[in-house]
Amino acid sequence: MNKPLRWLIGILVFIAIWQVASLLINKSIILPAPARVFTELAWQLTNRLVWIAALETAWKVLLALILVLLAGVSTGLLLGVNETLRDCSRPIIMVIQAVPVISWLTLVLFTWGPGWEGPVFIAFLSLIPIAILTTVSGVQNLDLELLEMARLYKVDRLSIIKDIYLGSLLPFIIAIIDVTIGQAWKVILVAEYLAGDSGLGVMILSARYEVNAVKLYAITLLAVILGITTERMLKSSLGRVSKRWLSAL
């Protein structure tokens, strides 16, 4: 049995379980039947505002990911090479990890009010520790003999960072993207729901106000489809880069 067929069977089994569960619960406010949700989704997709909301959520996810990568990898590099800085920053990273999202959200609302900044900021704070700590472990796994060779030949610092550090870190950077992309979607949706002014999270909020469970499920389904699609696309292109890198080893 090939992979797409197994996927299809998995999806059909999921829908079947969903159908049975909705029949058993028999309350569409809790779990509407899949057919109703799919019909609602199809109707929602004819609405231009839904597409705009999806795009707004997607660009926030992308922006948060780019910021996490830029700040996380450069900070991780710095902390990786400097033990004192690493030790000093450890409590800060732990605090960022431990502070509840709801506290950040409140702070964001005080600072910016509802808007795009809040969700991006919240996603950034939620994901930056993963990027920093993964990069630090990448730096600590560097081949010291390569660095010694570079030192012997008096290679400039920029070339060392570009050719040795970033080359060694590539698998770790790919791992960061791999881990954070799925989480970024979830965090952005929650943050939009609580502190956003646009996007799919806000549409879920409006479904709540309308007490419209079918719409809630339809928008959630759209968010899941978009999340999985972007995750698969990114993973596939990263997989190609990673494969080329591994073939060089």
Add this chain to the structure above:
Amino acid sequence: MAKCVIARDLTKSFENLSVLSGLSLEVDAGERLVLLGASGSGKTTLLRIIAGLDYPGSGFLEVAAQRIGFVFQEPRLIPWRTVRENLLFVNRQGEVERLLEQLRLKGFENYYPAQLSGGMKQRVNLARALIIKPALLLLDEAFASLDPPVKMSILDDLMKQWQNNRFTIISVTHDLKEGLYMADRAVILDSSTGQISHDIEIDLEAQRSIFSPRLLQLEARMLQLMTQAAVT
């Protein structure tokens, strides 16, 4: 004759283990010196101190060479960079094409290290050391892992480079034939004293053969001296 390396009373210890204890050595510019001795006698330590990769505990060291090439025992090539990129990494203005041709690496410019044999990797290791046009070339058991024909072929290429450029060579090896094939002088390090026990001129003809009776005779003598140094 100008001196390339002057070392006086060098000491080096690792925790409580003394490796070099007042070692003195002078190497002329353009000379080919081989460092011999039992394992743990401090050959590699001395080489690393001369290269600036390690510091002596005490003593005086002067290295009159701006550019130092080092052929490591393991190739230390950047795995995700091609042969050409590995060479350019240490010298952006290096004459890559000419050197690749001279070291029989032409056609492999765009290969990654993992695509090369052990012998080819060591050729690239050597090419990287030569592309900086070194005044001093250090070899740390550079060809130890290679089979004899490959080793001899690389040694021949290295000797051609030396004929043309006359850089100073200091080589560490356990292979007496290799040392005698390429060197003008051999020093034997004594692991018990941490000093040089013997300093021997190798008065062999310029064009050498590893099968020449004179070389084989010298090899036997060296082996005898090394054994004495190891036993005492």
